[in-house]
Amino acid sequence: xxxxxxxxxxxxxxxxxLRLSCAASGRTFVIIAxxxxxxxxxxEREFVARLAWGGTTTYIDAVKGRFTISRDSATNTVYLQMxxxxxxxxxxxxxxxxxxxxxxxxxxxxxxxxxxx
Numbered sequence: 001x002x003x004x005x006x007x008x009x010x011x012x013x014x015x016x017x018l019r020l021s022c023a024a025s026g027r028t029f030v031i032i033a034x035x036x037x038x039x040x041x042x043x044e045r046e047f048v049a050r051l052a053w054g055g056t057t058t059y060i061d062a063v064k065g066r067f068t069i070s071r072d073s074a075t076n077t078v079y080l081q082m083x084x085x086x087x088x089x090x091x092x093x094x095x096x097x098x099x100x101x102x103x104x105x106x107x108x109x110x111x112x113x114x115x116x117x
Contacts (some may be wrong), residue, residue: 001026001027001105001106002024002025002026002027002028002030002031002060002097002099002105002106003024003025003106004023004024004025004026004029004095004096004097004106004107004108005022005023005024005109006020006021006022006093006094006095006108006110006111007008007020007021007023007107007111008020009023009079009092009093009111009112009113010112010113011114011115011116012085012113012114012115013115013117014085014086014087014115014116014117015084015085016085016093016115017081017082017083017084017103018043018082018085018112019079019080019081019082019113019115020036020079020080020093020095020113021077021079022034022036022077022078022079022084022108023075023076023077024033024067024076024078024097024106025076026096027048027105028076030099030100030107031053031076031097031098031100031105032052032099032102032106033045033050033051033052033053033090033097033098033100034045034050034051034069034071034078034094034096034097035048035096035097035098036049036050036078036093036094037048037093037095038050038078038091038092038093038097038098039091039092039094039095039110039111040053040059040088040090040091041091043091044116045094046060046069047066048055048063048080049058049063050069051069051070051071051078053110053111054075054106057069058062059115063082063089063094064065065071066082066083066084066085066088067080067081067082068080068081068083069081070109078096080095082113084116085113086114087115087116088116089113089115090113090114090115091097091112091113092111092112092113093110093111093112094107094108094110094111095107095108096108
C-alpha cells in the first residue's frame with residue numbers, strides 16, 4: 001500500500017505563490033508517476049500536472065508557465081510550485097500516485113487553495 005498526504009494550501013492574493021507538497025509513504029517503490037488534480041466548487045475534478053519518474057512533466061494549458069511540478073526522491077515528496085496565481089486557480093488540490101500497472105494507487109485528502117482579487 002502507498003499513502004499520500006498533501007499540504008501547503010492556503011489563501012493568497014492574485015499574483016501570489018504557494019508551494020504544495022505531496023508526501024508518499026509505504027511501498028513507494030511501486031510509484032511510477034504522480035499527478036496533481038484540482039476541484040473547484042461546483043466543478044468536476046480536473047487534471048493539472050504530472051511528473052513521471054523518468055522526468056517527463058505534463059501540464060494543462062491553463063497553468064503552463066506558472067506551475068512547476070518537481071520531486072525530491074530522498075523524501076518521496078512531489079511539489080507543485082504555483083506562481084502568478086489567479087482567482088480561477090481556487091480549488092481543492094489533490095495528489096494521486098500512479099503505480100506499476102498504470103492504475104492510481106492512492107489519493108490524498110486534498111488541500112485548499114484560495115486566490116482572492
